Amino acid sequence: MINLKPLLPEIFLTLTIISYFVYGFYARSRCSLSLFVFVGGLVTLLLIPLSQGIAFKGFFVADLLSQALKFVFLITLLYVVAFSYSYDQIKDKVYYEYMILLMLSTLGMMLVVSSREFISLFLSIEFMSLSLYLLAGIVLFDFKSNEASLKYFLLGSLASAFLLFGIAIIYGLTKSSYFPDIQGVLQMLSSNEYYLICGILALTLGLAFKAGLAPFHQWSPDVYVGAPTPVTAFFSVAPKGAALGAFMRVFSEAFVVVKDLWTPILVVIALLTLFVANILALRQINLKRLIAYSSIAHAGYVLLAIIAASERGIFALVFYFLVYVFMNLGAFAVILSHSEGENLESYSGLYRANGFLALAMLGFLFSLTGIPPFGGFVAKFLVFQSLVEIGLVWVAVLAIMLSVPSIYYYLRIGVRMFFMDRTKVELIVPSTEVKLITAISLAGVFITGLFPSIFYFIFQ
């Protein structure tokens, strides 16, 4: 008898998707489609705590890492469904397909973070990516959206090829694709280090691309700008979480015994990511591009937790994403609340146009910068703590120094909102769901900042 309990959320989401295929033919109104997906996502989310354990002889695992990340993906899905409902660039004609793609990619990500074996890992990464390529191009007659989709597809499939190349080398060396077995074989492996480094490098390249880490980050600002804003919000959290979760699982379960080999590679990538993202973000005037660089930088911080590859590192990673989903998507709610939200200019005098939005945005920006008492501070603290614990103090110090420029580019928006004025300030009245989302995100950012220990209760 197969133990299907760990797969409960996945099974439920699959059933939701299948019934949605049928349901969507009868109910084609935006409201009913969104509501169906929202309820399906919400029930899936509530099933996650019930799903602890391993299935399929350990090939599929639902532990803290995967459960918490699935939680993050489903929250992102719910957010994006709420964002898309009144976003008029995604036409009614493609709305049905759009919702299917959102759910399919979420399902793919849930499988990515749960797989503990290279074949299923590769397949679920492909599953996730193929849906994401189409999502980027969902606005059919927009050149920018088309181009984003094209770029994402071409570079993404190249990265998949590298990922597969790495997997093939590891398979050739260890005769296995199951992470604990690989760990066992690598323990005894004394020679052939050269091939092992090649394999790890190719694998890192593929995964780093999917997570948008430097030097493979060039696609992400372009794709973020080209894709419609709700899809950008989706891209900035969920696929990153999936790729970094897979990173964590591969390196902390399969390669943990050869830590000395890969630590320098990941340290270089992390520091380079922080440097490139924080410097390039300084001169952005398009807010979506700015958020793209900021999300690259955040992926860099999470990579620092992966370098630790310890229990504490895993905890830091999932906590980071739990905070990140609220602060980043909260910022996206503010961006979506007014028509010119992408443009940095439009934030001048936002405080007079709508005080609540301005204050909320300030909270999200503080949290993204990592200023207490917001959640972003605790998240960064946990990451650096996990680094110090394994003795890489200099990396932590360098990373903190590299994060200094981020204060400038985040708070520049804050200064604009409160201290700069436009000649003509129009009152902004956001829709009810945007207000609600902003308030929920703000509460999330505060609660994770003030009572981080609540997190223990949820997952234990």
Next chain:
Amino acid sequence: MGLLNGYLVLGVLLFGIGLLGFIIRRNLIMMLISVEIMLNAVNIKLVALSHFMQDLKGQVMTLFVMASAAGAVAIGLIILLMVYRNKGTVDVEKYDLLRED
């Protein structure tokens, strides 16, 4: 062992050819085919390793990779058709709306 090395070298060479094609070709369809060459290069390696190590996992993996590559081509052609209808060209240099300003 010599035969296995031959297959592996073939795989790596094909992978390199695919990568080179992806980098120097500016035609979208050729780029798509280059990626397919890269995937199939890895497939050759996987099958050879699987055969010489007397282990079936590699061949199973190859089957899955072939299926997922077919899916990727289908998606790729959809995207290609969409951009071609809107822009009327398959030259990748002409797609330059999104860039660092």
